[in-house]
Amino acid sequence: MKFHELTAPRIRALEKPSVLVLVPIAAVEQHGPHLPTGTDTIICTAIAERIEQRFPHRVLLVPTVWLGASAHHLRFGATLSAELESFIHTLKDIGRSLLDQGFRRLLFLNGHGGNVDPLHVALRVLNAECPEALLAGGSYWSVAAKVIASLLEGEHKDVGHACELETSLIMHLRPELVDGERVRDAGYLVPNVIDGLFVARDMRQRTREGATGRPDLASAEKGRRLFDGIVEALAATVERLLTEPLGTEYSDFVPAGSE
Numbered sequence: 001m002k003f004h005e006l007t008a009p010r011i012r013a014l015e016k017p018s019v020l021v022l023v024p025i026a027a028v029e030q031h032g033p034h035l036p037t038g039t040d041t042i043i044c045t046a047i048a049e050r051i052e053q054r055f056p057h058r059v060l061l062v063p064t065v066w067l068g069a070s071a072h073h074l075r076f077g078a079t080l081s082a083e084l085e086s087f088i089h090t091l092k093d094i095g096r097s098l099l100d101q102g103f104r105r106l107l108f109l110n111g112h113g114g115n116v117d118p119l120h121v122a123l124r125v126l127n128a129e130c131p132e133a134l135l136a137g138g139s140y141w142s143v144a145a146k147v148i149a150s151l152l153e154g155e156h157k158d159v160g161h162a163c164e165l166e167t168s169l170i171m172h173l174r175p176e177l178v179d180g181e182r183v184r185d186a187g188y189l190v191p192n193v194i195d196g197l198f199v200a201r202d203m204r205q206r207t208r209e210g211a212t213g214r215p216d217l218a219s220a221e222k223g224r225r226l227f228d229g230i231v232e233a234l235a236a237t238v239e240r241l242l243t244e245p246l247g248t249e250y251s252d253f254v255p256a257g258s259e
């Protein structure tokens, strides 16, 4: 089911606590010299739509939030960014709208690294307001970390930016948007960690031209296998979220006999 394709009476008639509302959150920002700026939005939307098709009566998909928190890309240009505060407000506004009308299972599916911190803040605020709801959120690459690591060939076995993973996925989903002549090894990635400390550095400080890892190792076939693997992993998680108990107390979650 797609929220924006249903009439109000049909949405009001839903068995709301048993429906999982899927909110894709992404971004439009520079993706190196070879990928479109809408890379995160294209990938995250495609995954979310496939999940909706797998659970047509139990998942309610809302339109993708395309404006992400991308201040760390702004100095490269070709970027549209929300302030962290306004992004947190947007997520809280969407969450409250859904909770106020009786939905109790929300999954914010993220496709952009800069959204992770504000997503956690928004979910913490919503939890304090509505503890009886299941408020889940995270990135598709976290849910599918195992299959992603098994399919990537470069040294980096995780998502980067305009990297082997994202380039392969766009080659699979929208090959006509890739500038194949500009795909190359992204070179050294300046770390954002020193001795376990997070160090705030933007993409101009960390990358040569706004990409990371080995986009030159990407292929459409690898993208197809990655996409299918990500959807499989996420589908298993969605099953879990659909049956996870709702409650406000410890005893609501502890399996019988293990208290």
Ligand SMILES: [Zn+2]
Binding pocket: 027, 029, 040, 111, 112, 113, 114
């Ligand atoms: Zn991004």
